[in-house]
Amino acid sequence: MIELHNISVSFDGQDVLSGLNFTLKNGEFVYLVGPTGAGKSSLLRLLYMDLKPHNGVVRVAEYDSETTKSRRIPLLRRRLGIVFQDFKLLDDRDVYENVAFALYVTNTKKSEIKKLVLQALADVGLSHKRGQMPNELSGGEQQRVVIARALVNAPSLLLADEPTGNLDPHASSEIMELLRKINMRGTAILMATHNYDLVRKYPARIVKLENGKLFDVELKERI
Secondary structure, three states, X not given: OEEEEEEEEEEOOEEEEEEEEEEXXXXXXXXXXXXXXXXXXXXXXXXXXXXXXXXXXXXXXXXXXXXXXXXXXXXXXXXXXXXXXXXXXXOOOOHHXXXXXXXXXXXXXXXXXXXXXXXXXXXOOOHHHOOOOHHHOOHHHHHHHHHHHHHOOOOOEEEEEOOOOOOOHHHXXXXXXXXXXXXXXXXXXXXXXXXXXXXXXXXOEEEEEEOOEEEEEOOOOOO
């Protein structure tokens, strides 16, 4: 699903990622951990090709950073679901319209949109909130809307950048339960997080980004 080969990224002459290698298999759940400023968000940006490496090759499904033209990047992003820490919901649209927006931009048929949106909202337990505005929802509910929007195109890979970062412990656990359920259905997940309590509670493969390098760590190690 993901292959990074000898990746290097620099900003203002300073290496953020250097000679980085990584693979993620279909259906795998992987935590991405590391100190603030280590480059976790930059790594995720490489995967949805919002950032190009200065050296090396990024491969996601059948797309790679060397040969994929700019006009094909939207096709890659339709294969992905992306969940951000700060929700990025449209404040002037209700829950239904926020989820449907991801389908409008892909010219999905109207009859299909309703079916897909209602299914995605049912999957995250928010069918009864579909007519509410984002500011009427709790933080946990807003993140569920974001996940529904990410899932509505049936992605094979979900990228989650600190999805519990703005949530209380109870809401965080609910989001993790939801992500684990999504993963069990076959969607691969790469989740950047600082919440090591959740990592311990919901164990999976852990990779740590530090000093520009990425390496596997065990839960019992200091992460």
